[in-house]
Amino acid sequence: MKAILIVCDGMGDRPSKSLNNKTPLAFANTPNLDKLSELGINGIMDPIKPGVPPGSDTSHLSIFGYDPYKYYTGRGGFEALGIGMDLKQGEIALRGNFATVNEDLIVLDRRAGRYVPEAKEFDALIDNYVPKCANDVKIITEPSVEHRISIKIVGPNLSPYVSDVDPEDCIKIHQCHPLNNSPEAKRTAEIINEFTYFTNKVLKESPINEKRKKENRLPVNIVILRGAGTIPNVESIEKRFDIRASYIAGGALYKGVAHAVGMHPINVPGATGGIDTDVMAKGKTALDNLEKNDFIFLHVKGTDSASHDGSAENKIMMIEKIDKMVGLILDNVNLKETLICLTADHTTPFEVVRDHTGDPVPLVICAENVLTDNVKSYSELTCAKGGLGRIRGVNLIHIIMDLIGKTKKFGA
């Protein structure tokens, strides 16, 4: 048997008066998700722990079977891996923004207007930097989409326990400082501070900014970093369960986490990580690659983005797009040979909170060998009455692997 795990980012929600006291998932028209529930076994899942709002990185680690309290090593590493940087044990990665500051290093726009088509040219000016304070170290930079950039620091005696430079507000940039007493953290913070000033010096003098100024665009005159991390030191998911595992995702973070735990990428043209993403193409690609794999992780981000933007309309539209993709998959697999699991990585209420919360998320596992409970529609409330009860995210992968015959007996 094979398994497709579909994670709909931030799809869980809370009831809203504007939707007749329903959640977007309960309100949306989802005949195919409901069919999954009817044919499958349902439950609710605490991605990390009850009441703990998960980050997207910690939640995915947990859902892939790695306790984030043990294995989480910061977001920077996942972002770097997700944009295709090569990252080894001991190397420190941070994500950052091309930004606009004034003479006093006060942030004017931490995204420099978000539109940075010259990112590659700016990047070339700062790539391969050797700090004066640590000339056994090199900083490699790699631009990502829009104003985003990732860097990695390569060399001996480095630490991810350093604070953010990006103040995430229009105030003076923060000094990077060590978060523990180790000489490694102290040295890494010094390197990051030196690199920050270096990017300011080099970028502000770039003639590209003359051109941006003429077009009434903000200058790109600094890189502000945050989220220092490393790759987690984990046994790969393929080795743990003796499987071939691949991922389909648009957003860099999700690609990065899947990569870090040893899955292989499957590229889908049109998978953007936004609400314009081509969901059907993802479903079709999963089907096309099922033969070569035992396990496919398929991530859809748009539900979360719509929630952060406070749009019930877009969230419902994304849920209904996902529903159509599930219809395509259901029409083309044999549930005797393929298990479909659909869940969320966390709840992001589109109303009031507009950020991740610690509620449990709905969960369905559909395959011919599961017990069919009485749940006939897929939502936060209906799934709570299902045969799976309430489980933890870190247990999910074991349940899936067990149903497809990839677990080993513990004991004799």
Next chain:
Amino acid sequence: MKAILIVCDGMGDRPSKSLNNKTPLAFANTPNLDKLSELGINGIMDPIKPGVPPGSDTSHLSIFGYDPYKYYTGRGGFEALGIGMDLKQGEIALRGNFATVNEDLIVLDRRAGRYVPEAKEFDALIDNYVPKCANDVKIITEPSVEHRISIKIVGPNLSPYVSDVDPEDCIKIHQCHPLNNSPEAKRTAEIINEFTYFTNKVLKESPINEKRKKENRLPVNIVILRGAGTIPNVESIEKRFDIRASYIAGGALYKGVAHAVGMHPINVPGATGGIDTDVMAKGKTALDNLEKNDFIFLHVKGTDSASHDGSAENKIMMIEKIDKMVGLILDNVNLKETLICLTADHTTPFEVVRDHTGDPVPLVICAENVLTDNVKSYSELTCAKGGLGRIRGVNLIHIIMDLIGKTKKFGA
């Protein structure tokens, strides 16, 4: 949003033939508890772990979000804090009884008849004792209600790992002995033994006993100690969630646990900790103090006392009193702004066992932002069908804090 957590001590029960196979909670007339269930989300909760009978101290620690396996440091510390003693890290507290022994130190009544109006006079005879075996140490004593007393041992190199002197039976008092191999435990046990003999020597000679004898009352001629403990070394609940938290409780133990985790006391005249307690006054006081606080813990003891006494009648009466208090609260809060959670700290079956058992307890969380399940009445059995499923006590505070917007994301 704000939250009121109502814990009804030992309210959970088992079915009784005398109540048509219902529990006291299912048997009682509770329109307001049922309304909470109907408007809210319901579940069952293992205060510690399934099948583990909780103490009231470990259970409350757990419900406040502190794993008792990690943080529990004995009952003595909580009792001392609860009667208003000041207790610092490193100091050892024990609770004890003014008792009656014979010449051979065999216990005749471990409560000396329970009626000790001269407690303050007796206490003055033994307070501020400096042991001969450890003259860098001082023992401070403080009488509590009836025959009860708390003591604290102040000085260097002390340990709470010592056994009880109180045999809890009419046999010879126990020698206090160390519970591990440390010199601190050995020294503390010696101090306690010396103090025990000292109280016997001083109290038996007190002229107050002449008076008691004339009134046909048992003499108070010893203090027998038990439950050595310290204050747990925890981060306060206020700091963990950046809230203002207060407590309303009658019993010393509950005050002590709430105090130990950093809550502020709210005094209620008429809150006795017995079944005569003024429950309505507690509810009114909670409402009056809601504006100044983010979180109020409201404890009612009477349900447990009735169970220990084996009285279904008193237990049902207490439950119906609690129901009226909940009605008052429901009539005076807006569920958009205030969350009400009602549960028990453990089950105490009034029949057969008459002591704490390891059953799960019913739980309801009522607020406008929770999913409303189909549960329409509040009891051990009906709540088990609710949308919360079965949770652990240690997770409850996180769920409450998440719903009132006081949690922080783990990860990014």
